[in-house]
Amino acid sequence: MRGVWLQRGLVPWFALCLVACGAKQQATQTLHDAVENDAMVEIDSRAIFDVASDEGNAVGDTSRKPEDVSTVLVDQNDSSAEGDVELDVETSVEEPPPIPEGYTLIWEDNFDGPEINTDHWVVASLRDPVTGDLVPGAKGDHLLNYHYAGYITQEDTYIEEGALILRNQKRxxxxxxxxGSFAYTSGWxxxxxxxxxxxxxxxxxxxxxxxxKVWPAMWLISEQLRWCPEWDMWEYFGYREDQSTPYDNMGTHLCYGGWPNQKWSSNFLSSFDEIYDCEAWHIYGFEWTDTEARWFLDGELMHTITVDALGADAALWPNEEMYIVLNNGQGSGAPDVTTSWPNYLKVDFIRLYEKGE
Structure with a gap:
């Protein structure tokens, strides 16, 4: 049985029906020397697709997730598997939601390399290996505080199939x-x-x-090595006991004022996984200006904080350089009955935009 690789993002018409939205492109590709018996086609695609033969019969599984590298077996009695095979290839490109008006891209990381780019990121540590600086309040190089149950490790922080993978394990x-001894490990x-x-x-x-049990987050903290301020761009709580509805909340917060007199402007999107499906790919957007902050999910405005809402504390609105944290954690006080292990925060890309004058 011989393997035939298709170019990433291209899907064979005779084998697959692509399910996605966006602009479609047509192409034709000829694969020479297709096997005369079972033809094995390896698919590497980020689109969600159904698998079917050109006669409408199911081949293998009927659906696959986009991050999987899938194997499709074409029935040996299918004449299209004999000799040269010409494939009509149809790709479907998902159009990203628009960014707010007036912004220009200034930096991005698409996680396309074999390893995490250390010019962009400190990997699996709360200490900068160059300067020795430690995240404020950290309990060590691999634990932010004891609200977290997981010890941060290199093996839980890696790139796979063009995405940053931050893994939680129960071990x-x-x-x-x-x-100390830990029952969990995490990526950061x-x-x-x-x-x-x-x-x-x-x-x-x-x-x-x-x-x-999960507590993944994408957030910003101060380059001045103080806490706060902190922007919680997107912070998911599988369980948070101080909420009236403690399960399944996505947080969009501002912490301001500085330790130990910090204050919070907090917001929780309840039933987030139930409504939006955490494990689906989404575009998470966060805008921070001199007068307001806005949170977007797939282009839809979800929450706004204004500087005026801080009242007498308006002068504490963040106005300083802040760096990015991406982490997948577990809450120390959260139950883990409904949690599957391992679990993953996956990041396909991150982009920063600057507003023009």
């Missing part, structure tokens, strides 16, 4: 910084002293995990 682990990257912004628009295509 016994002996930590060194801080020392941060852009401290590498990539930072003071106002702008952040666009992230990501899949969140679901389950009561």
């Amino acid at each position: 016994s682990y002996q930590g060194q910084s801080p020392e 990257v941060m852009s401290m002293h590498r990539v930072h912004l003071n106002k702008g628009y952040v666009e992230i295509r990501a899949q969140f995990p679901s389950g009561d």
Whole structure:
């Protein structure tokens, strides 16, 4: 049985029916020397698709997730598998939601390389290996605080199939910084002293995990190595006990004022996984200006905070360089009955935009 690789993003018409939205492109590709018996076609695609033969008969599974590299077996009695095979190839490109008006792209990471770019990110550590600077309040190089149950590790922070993978595992682990035994491990990257912004628009295509134990987040903290301010661009709580409805909440918050007198402007989108499906790919947007902050999900405005809402504390509105943290965590006090292991925060790309004068 011989393998035939298709170009990434191209789907064979005779084998697949592509299910997606957006502009379609037509192409034709000839694969020579197709096998005379079973023809194996390896598919690497980010589109969600159904598998069917040209006669309408199911071949293999009837649906696959986009991040999977899938194998499709074409029946040996299908004449299209004999000799040279000409494939009508139809691709479907999902149009991203528009960004707010007036912004220009200034930086992006598409996670296309074999390893995480250390010019962009500190990997699996809360300490910058160059400067030695530590995230404020950290309990060691691999644990932010004891609200988190997972010890941050290199093996849980990696790139796979063009996406950043931040993995949670349930396993016994002996930590060194801080020392101690842990029942979970987690993935983490941060852009401290590498990539930072003071106002702008952040666009992230990501899949969140679901389950009561998970606590993944995409957030901003100060380059001045103080806490706060903090922008929680998107922070998912499988369980948070201080909420009237403690399960399944997405947080969009501002913390301001500085420790120990910090204040919060908090907002929770309840039943987030139930309504939007955490594990589906979404475009998460966050806009920060001199007067307001706005949160977008697939282009839809979800929440707004204005500087005027801070009242007498308006002068504490963040106005400084802040760096990015992407992490997948577990809440120490959260149950794990509904949580699957391992679970993943996956990031396809992150883009920063600056507003013109």
